[in-house]
Amino acid sequence: MIIPNGYIRITTTTGGGLQNxxxxxxxxxxxxxxxxxxxxxxxxxxxxxxxxxxxTASYVVLVDPADAPNVNDRDKVEVFDSRKISLGEYEVQTARLLDFVDAIRIEV
Known part of the structure; x- marks a missing residue:
């Protein structure tokens, strides 16, 4: 369980490259x-x-695993405060599951 004090939006890039x-x-x-x-x-x-x-700033974000199950190190995260005002868009440095507290810790 986390105590929410803000929001995030995860941007995932898939595909791309060369085909034929x-x-x-x-x-x-x-x-x-x-x-x-x-x-x-x-x-x-x-x-x-x-x-x-x-x-410049860096943040540590905790989210519920049910809300963001597929977040990884190749994603970008836009961080918002409690009023949904953007604090910036950052690349994910690390994203790992904290087993004992059942939360995902994302460092941006």
Whole structure:
């Protein structure tokens, strides 16, 4: 059981490549909003370039395995707060099942 304080949407890319020497377009599918427990693990605000200032962040997200059973390291996750305001879209660093608490831990 998780205590939801935000949402995520998982974007999965499938297909693509070559078929008979011709390129085949990859298809992207985006899930509906999935309730999640979103925790910010790192945030840094500073200069990226000569005159550019940016904020970078990373999150640890817990979701119910029934809501996102097929999430893997090749997916992208868009993280939202409790008001469904986007916090950014990130590539999944790790996604693993926590057996004893019955939750999937996703690091982005």
């Amino acid at each position: 020497g011709k390129p085949v377009r990859a298809t992207k599918t985006t899930s509906d909003f999935i309730t999640a427990n979103v925790n910010e693990s790192r945030r840094s605000h500073g200069a990226v370039g000569e005159q550019t200032i940016a904020t």
